[in-house]
Amino acid sequence: MIVVGAGFGGLGVAQQLKQAGLDFLVLEENPQVGGVWWDNHYPGANCDVPSHLYSYDFDPWRDPAIRYPDQQAILDYLRGIADRHGLRPHLRLNTAVAAATYCDDDGRWTITTRRGDTYRADHIVWAVGQLHRPYIPDIAGRAEFGGTAFHSARWDHSVDWAGRDVAVIGTGSSGAQIVSQLARTAARVTVYQRTPAWILPKPDQRFGPVTRWILGHVPGAHQLYRAGLYHGADLVLAPIMRGGWSARPAAWIARAHLRRQVPDPVLRSKLAPRYRIGEKGILLDNGFYPALMQPHVELVTDPIERFTADGIRTVDGTDRHADVVVFATGFRAPELLGGIEIRGRGGVNLHDRWARAGRPDALLGLAVPGFPNMYMIAGPNSFTPANSNPAIKALQTDYIVRCLELSARLGAPIEVTSAAMAEFAGWLDGAIADTVWPAAGVPTWFKRIDGEVTNPWPGTVAQFGRMVRRDPATAFVAVPPPHRTLLTQSAREGKQSA
Numbered sequence: 001m002i003v004v005g006a007g008f009g010g011l012g013v014a015q016q017l018k019q020a021g022l023d024f025l026v027l028e029e030n031p032q033v034g035g036v037w038w039d040n041h042y043p044g045a046n047c048d049v050p051s052h053l054y055s056y057d058f059d060p061w062r063d064p065a066i067r068y069p070d071q072q073a074i075l076d077y078l079r080g081i082a083d084r085h086g087l088r089p090h091l092r093l094n095t096a097v098a099a100a101t102y103c104d105d106d107g108r109w110t111i112t113t114r115r116g117d118t119y120r121a122d123h124i125v126w127a128v129g130q131l132h133r134p135y136i137p138d139i140a141g142r143a144e145f146g147g148t149a150f151h152s153a154r155w156d157h158s159v160d161w162a163g164r165d166v167a168v169i170g171t172g173s174s175g176a177q178i179v180s181q182l183a184r185t186a187a188r189v190t191v192y193q194r195t196p197a198w199i200l201p202k203p204d205q206r207f208g209p210v211t212r213w214i215l216g217h218v219p220g221a222h223q224l225y226r227a228g229l230y231h232g233a234d235l236v237l238a239p240i241m242r243g244g245w246s247a248r249p250a251a252w253i254a255r256a257h258l259r260r261q262v263p264d265p266v267l268r269s270k271l272a273p274r275y276r277i278g279e280k281g282i283l284l285d286n287g288f289y290p291a292l293m294q295p296h297v298e299l300v301t302d303p304i305e306r307f308t309a310d311g312i313r314t315v316d317g318t319d320r321h322a323d324v325v326v327f328a329t330g331f332r333a334p335e336l337l338g339g340i341e342i343r344g345r346g347g348v349n350l351h352d353r354w355a356r357a358g359r360p361d362a363l364l365g366l367a368v369p370g371f372p373n374m375y376m377i378a379g380p381n382s383f384t385p386a387n388s389n390p391a392i393k394a395l396q397t398d399y400i401v402r403c404l405e406l407s408a409r410l411g412a413p414i415e416v417t418s419a420a421m422a423e424f425a426g427w428l429d430g431a432i433a434d435t436v437w438p439a440a441g442v443p444t445w446f447k448r449i450d451g452e453v454t455n456p457w458p459g460t461v462a463q464f465g466r467m468v469r470r471d472p473a474t475a476f477v478a479v480p481p482p483h484r485t486l487l488t489q490s491a492r493e494g495k496q497s498a
């Protein structure tokens with residue numbers, strides 16, 4: 001069995017396979033485990049989900065001091081998972097998968113790496129993440145720019161920021177965290193904003209003394225805290241995505257946060273979102289607004305026209321100098337499994353299927369008709385913007401393990417039926433229509449440029465949990481290899497003619 005990717009998703013699958021005593025390898029393109037937490041080491045990189053929730057249930061992260069982990073802490077935790085659970089011998093690092101092809105004759109997958117090596121496997125699990133491939137906008141004149149430019153997920157730590165003029169393009173989660181940090185050292189920071197984010201205040205990174213004492217001394221306090229976070233997120237954050245009851249108080253808190261931190265009415269007006277809260281990712285941040293208030297930091301809302309030799313020109317004709325440009329412009333998220341050629345039964349290309357369907361479709365974001373014994377973690381519409389992503393991944397992993405058991409029981413590859421897929425797709429369409437995303441006029445990585453909502457899960461995590469509780473046998477069928485199909489067919493024909 002092959003797992004592709006060693007981020008939160010892939011390591012979680014690997015631990016379950018190890019526990020089940022199955023034979024597997026994890027192929028990972030990076031030189032280390034950690035996924036986005038290996039890629040994104042920009043200054044200030046931080047998580048907006050408390051570590052109690054942003055960790056595996058099988059090896060919970062229970063630090064009585066830290067509420068919100070930073071990038072290094074999460075990376076250390078994930079490395080620890082690989083070590084403590086004996087996953088290292090299964091890892092093949094620096095191994096990027098280029099293609100995977102299902103063989104109709106023997107019901108197995110051939111996986112080809114970018115180096116040209118091949119692996120054969122009965123099952124394949126894609127855990128390649130949604131936020132892995134950086135998106136850099138196509139801005140005119142890029143080649144003319146004489147300074148340094150890089151994406152936030154490819155941070156260049158050799159740059160000395162002191163005395164430098166820096167341009168940060170993008171004000172999403174990464175952009176906000178980066179600006180807060182660079183404003184401390186750079187001579188000038190120019191921040192180019194396309195759409196202002198809704199920003200909620202972030203509770204302190206560390207627990208206060210009372211909570212620390214409770215977590216350190218009261219039995220069951222960690223579990224209770226985690227359960228509170230999990231159910232609280234479903235109860236309060238998930239309805240925001242549907243414009244539900246909590247959207248108004250959340251918007252009110254965000255506006256109050258903006259008013260409190262930005263007294264300047266002109267700047268405040270530029271930062272005030274003019275779309276519904278939840279239509280794009282909500283930020284938890286305390287440092288971005290104060291950074292923008294500093295005299296050497298400028299927020300620019302005029303669209304960028306082009307690069308110049310020594311900076312950036314906006315459409316109003318203003319040139320601003322930059323020694324370094326940071327693209328905090330996000331990822332090619334809607335291009336799920338992008339850059340990988342995947343061929344299922346009959347040689348059908350997954351990306352062609354998704355193009356024909358008009359969207360990437362997958363039952364519970366994890367299985368596609370015509371692609372036997374192939375699964376995904378964090379596939380289409382299974383990223384939750386309102387709760388714990390590790391929790392959704394754990395539910396997908398559990399379901400996949402039950403699919404493996406079903407396949408073993410049936411003694412054949414299995415695949416999701418078109419009927420089960422259609423039923424789920426119908427439900428998903430209705431659930432997405434109930435969210436604020438389809439009508440959203442703002443660009444967001446939740447959806448494609450044509451408006452198709454491809455990435456986020458539209459419900460609660462508890463709802464996802466109820467759906468994966470169903471027996472995979474109700475949605476999957478055995479796929480006999482063609483020679484067996486022919487045998488069965490001729491036997492049936494023989495019977496009919498007898």
Ligand SMILES: Cc1cc2nc3c(=O)[nH]c(=O)nc-3n(C[C@H](O)[C@H](O)[C@H](O)COP(=O)(O)OP(=O)(O)OC[C@H]3O[C@@H](n4cnc5c(N)ncnc54)[C@H](O)[C@@H]3O)c2cc1C
Binds near residue numbers: 046095127340389
């Ligand atoms: C900067 C940043 C901050 C974030 N903050 C939060 C947060 O606060 N809260 C939250 O819930 N979520 C956050 N996320 C979302 C985050 O993506 C998920 O929470 C989760 O960590 C994703 O895990 P994953 O395993 O699905 O994907 P990833 O972590 O992306 O792991 C995928 C792995 O697959 C590997 N891979 C990809 N393609 C190939 C290939 N062809 N061959 C071999 N290997 C391959 C990659 O190298 C990577 O290691 C953040 C994301 C980013 C980018």
